[in-house]
Amino acid sequence: MAESTTERPVGGTDPELDLAKAAWLSSSQGRGEVQIAFVEGFIAMRNGRHPEGPSLTFDPEEWRAFLRGARDGEFDLT
Template identity: 75%
Template sequence: MTTDTAARGKVELDLTGAEWLSGSQGRGEVQIAFVEGYIAMRDGTDPDGPALIFTPAEWRAFVLGARDGEFDLT
């Protein structure tokens, strides 16, 4: 079930049973899941911890920013 708390701008998804994917063949720390039209991202070393929830537009902006080096520390 999806709960959209529009007043706070947050979406809460039931991630029970989500299929988590890793970009580094299971060795990476970041995992993503596609659930109910949203993208969830979590720390694979802490699967019971919190997950960030992105809309498709937010995810696209994140991926494009990462490709462009927007988040590089140097």
């Protein structure tokens, strides 16, 4: 299991977090498509409609960059 640190080597693998007991939070729309959980200093994100599927994990710096990109429209489909 990964240590509770925010440092990962460039090109490293995602930490092996135990998400079985994670407290998942749903998106503000209340439909639950996107869920996040804060686990061992990392942020995990999954599809709430398919919670058994894979989760993305971010360290705090990666999460901030993801949020900035989302706010700036970096991921818009238009």
